[in-house]
Amino acid sequence: MNQDKRIIVGVYHLNKKLGKHFSLEDINLQVANGEFVFLVGPSGAGKSTLLRLLYMDNMPDSGQIVVGPYISTRIKRNTVPSLRRMVGIVFQDFRLIEDRTVFENVALALKVTGAGMREIKRQVTDILTRVALYHKRYEFPPALSGGEQQRVAIARAVVNRPAVLLADEPTGNLDPTATKNVLELLFKVNAGGTAVLMATHDIDLVRSFGQRIIYLEEGRLVRDKEMIYTGDLRERIDDSRVSKRAERMKDLDITGGKGE
Ligand SMILES: Nc1ncnc2c1ncn2[C@@H]1O[C@H](COP(=O)(O)OP(=O)(O)OP(=O)(O)O)[C@@H](O)[C@H]1O
Ligand SMILES: [Mg+2]
Numbered sequence: 194m195n196q197d198k199r200i201i202v203g204v205y206h207l208n209k210k211l212g213k214h215f216s217l218e219d220i221n222l223q224v225a226n227g228e229f230v231f232l233v234g235p236s237g238a239g240k241s242t243l244l245r246l247l248y249m250d251n252m253p254d255s256g257q258i259v260v261g262p263y264i265s266t267r268i269k270r271n272t273v274p275s276l277r278r279m280v281g282i283v284f285q286d287f288r289l290i291e292d293r294t295v296f297e298n299v300a301l302a303l304k305v306t307g308a309g310m311r312e313i314k315r316q317v318t319d320i321l322t323r324v325a326l327y328h329k330r331y332e333f334p335p336a337l338s339g340g341e342q343q344r345v346a347i348a349r350a351v352v353n354r355p356a357v358l359l360a361d362e363p364t365g366n367l368d369p370t371a372t373k374n375v376l377e378l379l380f381k382v383n384a385g386g387t388a389v390l391m392a393t394h395d396i397d398l399v400r401s402f403g404q405r406i407i408y409l410e411e412g413r414l415v416r417d418k419e420m421i422y423t424g425d426l427r428e429r430i431d432d433s434r435v436s437k438r439a440e441r442m443k444d445l446d447i448t449g450g451k452g453e
Contacts, residue, residue, distance in 0.1 A: 200259075201226045201356055201388050202247060207256035209246060217412045218282070219241060224390060226356070229383045229426060231399040232392040234409035240392035243409065244359045247390070248282050249273055261356060278306060281350030281387075285362035287342045289334040289349075295321065296330040300347045306353060320348045324378055342369025344378060351382050358382055360391040364398065372398070373430060380426035402429050 202224040210216040217239050224230055232240050245251045248257060249265060258265040263276045289298050296317055303313045306310060321327040324344040334342050343363055350358055360379060364372040376398075383389045399406060404426065408416040 199225045201228075201261060202373075202390070203257075203259040204243075204247075205257045205259070207246065207253045207258065209242065209251070209253050211242060215242075215412060217238065217246075218415050222407060222414060222417065223439045224388050226295055227383070227386050227388055229380070229389045229404050230391070231402075231404055231406045232390055232409060233394065233396050233399060233406050235394055235412075238394075238409040239412045240394075241361050244282070244361050244390065244392055245400070247357075247359055248280055249276055254375050274305075278353050279356050281353065281355040281358045283343070283346050283358070283360040285365040287334070287339075287346045288340055289345055290332050294331050294333055295326060295337070295345050298334065298345055299352050302349045302352050315353055320352045323381070324348045338371065340367050340374055343375050343443070345368060346380070348376055351387065355387060356385050359390045360389065362393055363391060364393065364395070377427060377430055380430065384425055384427065402426060 200223045202222075204220050207220040208216065208218055214238070220243065232243065234240055242251070246253060246265075247260060247329050248261070249258070249260075249268060252265055260276060261279050263272065263279070268276065290301070290438060293301070299317045303316055308316070317330075318327065321330055324347060326341060326344055326348070329337060330340065334345065337345065343366075347358075347360075347363070352362075358379070363379065364375050367375060371419045379391060380391055391399075396406075406416075406418045407414060408418075
């Protein structure tokens, strides 16, 4: 499986039951190196569950997940940290360490890989500059806005230059301006070659980018709309209806729409 070197994430006949009433059922998907994919679905559809499985935080009941060289059915517990170096993850609620500075929060992600002090300083400085937060490096997370905290969380997730970034509702708690900044940042990370899988319930936010959208509903993958825009996503950000917060999941078009 996964002979194709262009495929960085593969999910094959994945089944996972959670509690009495929910299961992911026969999920199949592949993500290519450097691709940007939105994972869209209403609350409870299974988006976070699927991302956690890709992070191998949780294992499938049956079927297989392949991330780079790591295969869920063969991976050993002591290999999971190597997988995690390849896969960054960002949560809706940031999950920063509140009594560590911005700098330390990002540095910790490098420290666990055994990087030396000089290397850590260089990399953290570089990534904090790229997320436009170097001037806040000595602040503690509670002193930052939600959007700033999310940018720190993204910096922490990408400082190891992962091949894949999983972002779980990264704009869920943000106002329109912060949403735009976070999307811009994710597009920038993607332009650097990282494949990005972003979960969101906000179809209106993501529809206008012309990217591939995978729709989940009640644990099933109901539609996989191919990418129709192949350029640099950052060029599209002004066209997007970033300020529109969708309440209306009834708008969700899962019946063979024609893209834009
Ligand atoms: N540990 C668990 N035990 C039992 N059921 C669970 C567990 N974790 C999640 N679930 C159930 O699985 C379903 C899918 O949850 P999940 O968090 O993946 O949805 P989601 O698409 O991320 O939703 P949201 O948009 O609200 O974040 C939900 O019905 C949830 O109640
Ligand atoms: Mg979720």
